[in-house]
Amino acid sequence: DTAVSQTPKYLVTQMGNDKSIKCEQNLGHDTMYWYKQDSKKFLKIMFSYNNKELIINETVPNRFSPKSPDKAHLNLHINSLELGDSAVYFCASSQSTDTQYFGPGTRLTVL
Amino acid sequence: GIQVEQSPPDLILQEGANSTLRCNFSDSVNNLQWFHQNPWGQLINLFYIPSGTKQNGRLSATTVATERYSLLYISSSQTTDSGVYFCAARLGSWGKLQFGAGTQVVVTP
Numbered sequence: 232d233t234a235v236s237q238t239p240k241y242l243v244t245q246m247g248n249d250k251s252i253k254c255e256q257n258l259g260h261d262t263m264y265w266y267k268q269d270s271k272k273f274l275k276i277m278f279s280y281n282n283k284e285l286i287i288n289e290t291v292p293n294r295f296s297p298k299s300p301d302k303a304h305l306n307l308h309i310n311s312l313e314l315g316d317s318a319v320y321f322c323a324s325s326q327s328t329d330t331q332y333f334g335p336g337t338r339l340t341v342l
Numbered sequence: 343g344i345q346v347e348q349s350p351p352d353l354i355l356q357e358g359a360n361s362t363l364r365c366n367f368s369d370s371v372n373n374l375q376w377f378h379q380n381p382w383g384q385l386i387n388l389f390y391i392p393s394g395t396k397q398n399g400r401l402s403a404t405t406v407a408t409e410r411y412s413l414l415y416i417s418s419s420q421t422t423d424s425g426v427y428f429c430a431a432r433l434g435s436w437g438k439l440q441f442g443a444g445t446q447v448v449v450t451p
Contacts, residue, residue: 271443272379272426272443272444272446273441273443273444274428274430274441275441276438276439279438281436286436287436287437287438289438319383321385323385328372328373328432328436329390330375330387330390331375331387331439332387333377333384333385333386333387335383335384336383336384336385338383
């Protein structure tokens with residue numbers, strides 16, 4: 232049973248398009264996150280939700296909009312994709328501020 | 343915000359060797375985690391260790407919070423230990439987890 236899953240695993244799209252990445256966790260955790268990993272492997276938090284409430288919102292362009300329909304899901308919608316959005320996006324979850332468990336990542340390539 | 347620095351940036355090991363990775367952080371933390379990113383990109387949590395020492399098989403970690411550093415020990419390294427090791431630290435209860443730049447480890451047979 233996969234603990235934190237993301238779809239799709241790969242996403243190739245044209246500049247200007249809108250795309251979504253979905254994340255689900257079956258660990259019963261109350262907190263979920265989105266991270267961006269750039270080409271140099273640097274990991275940076277984008278958003279965090281606790282019990283469906285947004286608690287961390289880093290300086291991310293407002294083209295990125297997270298949505299948490301329930302505690303087990305956190306989706307990421309990106310409008311008007313740009314070349315610089317190409318990266319690997321990781322979803323993670325934790326119980327409160329304990330150990331974070333990461334999904335397999337979504338490699339986004341914007342052409 | 344908190345600064346997290348890891349050293350060395352790169353490490354090449356012969357299989358069977360031992361090594362120590364270091365993580366320095368700029369402020370008092372209440373959350374320190376170590377992760378391993380394997381060559382296929384999967385991020386696996388290794389330790390949640392805001393203070394003290396923990397062991398898990400051939401890996402162990404020590405955090406000395408008062409001196410603002412954490413160490414990850416790899417003993418009898420194996421090729422499957424290759425990948426990037428990240429430490430991450432949090433300031434305060436609900437602050438963001440700040441990741442270091444990682445240590446790229448290559449274990450050769």
